[in-house]
Amino acid sequence: MSHNIGNLISSLRTALSASDGNAGRLTLTVSQPPAQPADNGTPRAAAATAETQPLLLHGSGGSVMAQPAAAVAAAAEAGLAGLGSGELTGQQAVAQAAPEEGSIAAAAEQHRLSNLHSSVDLRAVALALERGLPYATLLLFLFVSSHLAGLAIFGFLTYVLYRLNAVVRAQVALKQDRRAGPLLGVAGVAALQVLLSLAALHRQDVAGNLVLAGRARPSKFWEVIFAVAVCDTLLRYLAVLLKVCVLLAMPVDSTARFRRRGQVFTAVEYSCALYRQLPPAPLWYHFFSSAAGSSFMATGLSGAYLLVKAQQFFERAALAALAVQQVAVRGYGGTPSAEEMQEAGGACPICQDAFRAPLRLSCGHIFCADCCCEWFERERTCPMCRAAVGPANKKFKSKSDGSTPLFPTIF
Numbered sequence: 001m002s003h004n005i006g007n008l009i010s011s012l013r014t015a016l017s018a019s020d021g022n023a024g025r026l027t028l029t030v031s032q033p034p035a036q037p038a039d040n041g042t043p044r045a046a047a048a049t050a051e052t053q054p055l056l057l058h059g060s061g062g063s064v065m066a067q068p069a070a071a072v073a074a075a076a077e078a079g080l081a082g083l084g085s086g087e088l089t090g091q092q093a094v095a096q097a098a099p100e101e102g103s104i105a106a107a108a109e110q111h112r113l114s115n116l117h118s119s120v121d122l123r124a125v126a127l128a129l130e131r132g133l134p135y136a137t138l139l140l141f142l143f144v145s146s147h148l149a150g151l152a153i154f155g156f157l158t159y160v161l162y163r164l165n166a167v168v169r170a171q172v173a174l175k176q177d178r179r180a181g182p183l184l185g186v187a188g189v190a191a192l193q194v195l196l197s198l199a200a201l202h203r204q205d206v207a208g209n210l211v212l213a214g215r216a217r218p219s220k221f222w223e224v225i226f227a228v229a230v231c232d233t234l235l236r237y238l239a240v241l242l243k244v245c246v247l248l249a250m251p252v253d254s255t256a257r258f259r260r261r262g263q264v265f266t267a268v269e270y271s272c273a274l275y276r277q278l279p280p281a282p283l284w285y286h287f288f289s290s291a292a293g294s295s296f297m298a299t300g301l302s303g304a305y306l307l308v309k310a311q312q313f314f315e316r317a318a319l320a321a322l323a324v325q326q327v328a329v330r331g332y333g334g335t336p337s338a339e340e341m342q343e344a345g346g347a348c349p350i351c352q353d354a355f356r357a358p359l360r361l362s363c364g365h366i367f368c369a370d371c372c373c374e375w376f377e378r379e380r381t382c383p384m385c386r387a388a389v390g391p392a393n394k395k396f397k398s399k400s401d402g403s404t405p406l407f408p409t410i411f
Contacts, residue, residue, distance in 0.1 A: 150226045153197075157233045158406060160193055164240050165404050168247070172265070172402040176252045187244045190237045197234055206231055209279050217286040224287050225410065228280045232408040235279070239272040243402050255370040256357065262400025267323040269399040274316040276409045281309055284411060309411070315395070322396050336360035349384060363387035 144151065164186045171178040198207050208214030209231045218224050243265060252258045285302050292298035336344070336358050348355055350371040357369040363382045375383055382389055 147222060147226075150222075153200075154226070154229055154233065157193065157197065157230070157237075160189065161233065161236060161240070161404070162406055164190055164237075165406070168240060168243055168402045168404075171247060172400075175258055178247060178252075180248060183244050183247055187241055190240050190244075194234050194237050197230065201230060204230075206234065209283070210234060212278055212282065214282065217283065219287065219290055221287070221291075224283050228283055228410055229408045231279045232276055232410075235272065235276050236404050236408075239268065239404050242268050242272070243404070247402070259376070259400075262398065263323075263327045265402050266399040267320075267327045269404070270316070270320040270323040273405075273409075274313070274320045277309070277313045277316055280409060280411060281306075284309075305411075319396055323399075334360055336366050341366060361387075361389045363389060 167182050167186050171183055203216070204218075204227055205214045205216035206227070208216070209227065216227075218227055246261065246264050246268065250257070250261045250264065252261060284305055288301040288305055289298045292301055340360060341355060341358060344366045346355070347353060348358075348368045348371055349365070350367055353368075355366065355368055358366050359369045359372060360366045361372075361382050363385055365382050365384050367383065372383070380388060
């Protein structure tokens with residue numbers, strides 16, 4: 001197309017150079033008369049008529065007539081032919097691009113189909129879940145209706161435990177302002193819940209399961225779950241009773257005593273958690289031994305359960321030993337000598353005052369005992385050098401707020 005337009009421009013330049021050399025700007029006007037009918041009645045082409053028409057050139061010196069009309073017409077025809085061929089070329093390009101796009105889409109579809117075995121169609125999964133939701137709802141309704149009494153008992157016991165736990169934590173946070181009335185109320189409600197549960201579930205021998213001497217051994221899966229959950233819930237009620245006794249027996253009149261009571265709460269909680277690992281073991285051991293179809297399978301399942309249970313028990317035993325050791329040691333250090341206090345400067349680095357009940361940590365730094373109390377509730381390191389001065393077990397967490405877990409130990 002650009003080549004044809006160049007031919008047209010060169011022809012125009014040739015026509016202008018053949019005319020008078022008038023100076024100034026030139027304006028090219030091509031006059032084309034109306035189409036005249038040919039001999040057969042059809043109009044003639046505009047290019048054929050333009051062959052006999054002169055070119056009128058307007059300039060600053062006047063108007064001149066240029067006669068190379070045949071050359072200009074030929075160039076115009078060449079330009080129009082070039083434009084036409086350009087249109088055809090563009091259409092051909094679009095026609096050629098369409099199959100290419102179709103081939104790309106076909107290749108993408110083939111790639112998707114070839115990789116179906118190695119990928120997951122999330123839409124299909126979501127659609128399957130949506131279709132199965134009504135049936136799952138029916139099964140859930142059937143389960144709830146079949147175990148309505150057991151679920152109601154467990155839900156009620158858990159809700160009451162949640163309320164008692166909130167009261168105990170609030171009284172612990174009051175420190176020396178704690179009141180004996182709410183604590184006695186918590187103790188009474190907890191004891192009443194334990195007695196009523198033992199009386200209502202005497203056929204399941206819950207009392208025997210609490211002391212590892214139960215005779216009733218359920219053989220169905222959901223019956224075992226219920227027996228273990230109720231037994232563990234009652235043990236948590238007993239843990240709340242122990243913490244209420246600690247609150248009543250250990251009044252707080254200083255920061256050191258508050259920290260000491262927090263250590264006792266931690267020891268009580270970890271000790272109760274250790275004992276709570278024991279009652280489920282006989283029930284699940286009997287279930288795995290009787291539920292298996294063969295003696296070989298029963299031995300394997302019950303043995304695997306005992307191995308996993310032993311591992312968890314020893315982990316809890318290590319945590320309980322650290323908590324009891326923390327209470328027995330009465331701190332994370334010892335009493336410094338007069339020379340050590342003089343070398344330390346005679347002032348606590350935290351409060352910048354004279355030492356009050358000085359405590360020398362295992363790293364050698366000396367602080368006031370009260371200044372270290374709140375720090376050791378969050379960290380088990382020295383406030384200055386960050387050396388570890390507490391229990392080395394990362395799973396050991398302080399339970400000084402007096403809280404009791406709400407979730408039971410099932411296995």
